[in-house]
Amino acid sequence: MAEVRVQEQPFNPAAEQRACAIGPDVGAVVTFVGHVRGSEGVEEMILEHYPGMTEREIARIAAQAERRWPLLGCRIVHRYGRLRPGEPIVLVLAAAAHRKPAFEAAEFLIDWLKTRAPFWKCEITAAGRRWVDARESDDRAAARWQEEPPR
């Protein structure tokens, strides 16, 4: 069973990995950690989400990954609220017996999370604030995995 957490407080990627990737059958652990980029004068980021739907949608995505790959561990942690450049914002972790399913599942998880989980980024700069626009490249990345979205 995947563990999904949506939280305001920071997380520790190393501790998440230790907690998830246990057991003698685990031969590969792939962890992706997304950080807040400070490019284009971004001083701070405010992340809004849809409490309730966020957890449900991420759980659906994780369940889909578990159906598609033989995972021995799966964990997704996503922050909301105020974040500063350089801070970790999201972690996805996939553990499996071998590296290929672990790599593929981790990539699938972050690709689908970016296009389906109800989060919205608002960037704060010296000039003011702006809502970040969705990127077509993210839609293409998610579409690569082809299969129908989770229901």
Place this chain on the structure above:
Amino acid sequence: MIRLVYFAWVRERIGRAEEAFDLPAGVTTVADLCDRLADGSEAHAAAFAERERLRVAVNQDHADWSSPVADGDEVAFFPPVTGG
């Protein structure tokens, strides 16, 4: 009665995060609902002006303009998501 919830710039344009709404007779889809809300106030009309920039969820599942809406539902309007 349905519950409407708004996020990001949709929330800002409408000026509130949520509201209750009496579903009028004849409103059966998300598209109908959107038309009715836009007729009701300038703020809603401004938020719903460019529908291709909006996404919708019904009862916390992704939905589309043709999705059915019924009494008791929670309907959310928001921009395309930008998490991760």
